[in-house]
Amino acid sequence: MKQHGFPKSARLLRRTDYRRVYSEGRRRNLDWLVAFLLPTGRAGSRVGLTVPAALGGAVVRNRIKRWLREAVRRNRSAIGPGWDIILQPRAAVLTQEFGTIHEAVRKLFEGCAQSAQRAPNANDRGGQNRKTQA
Secondary structure, three states, X not given: OOOOOOOHHHEOOOHHHHHHHHHHOXXXXXXXXXXXXXXOOOOOOEEEEOOOHHHXXXXXXXXXXXXXXXXXXXXXXXXXXXXXXXXXXXXXHHHOOHHHHHHHHHHHHHHHHXXXXXXXXXXXXXXXXXXXXX
């Protein structure tokens, strides 16, 4: 068994899952990346990637996705359980080196794990969701 894999069970795959993370999750802005974070309370965490066409042609976008997937694969154990995360790079990612991308993803995932430790019921919103709160 691979020690650092990125199986389907660790990925966001369905459009409805992406929409839920975008609408209910928190947004975290980094210099070259926007991360959408949603605590789920599940046993495992899932990560999805969206790379806008505005970043370049297919070759450029695929390279960015490969780098992000590799950074996620190497740091997946740092997330901890119970998160759905979407990583969406900005144009500034084109000037970044892989080491910078890897380090930023690691820090983001460690921040999620620390946040989950501080608030074990992070998904509990008192029976209300964000859209119904005034």
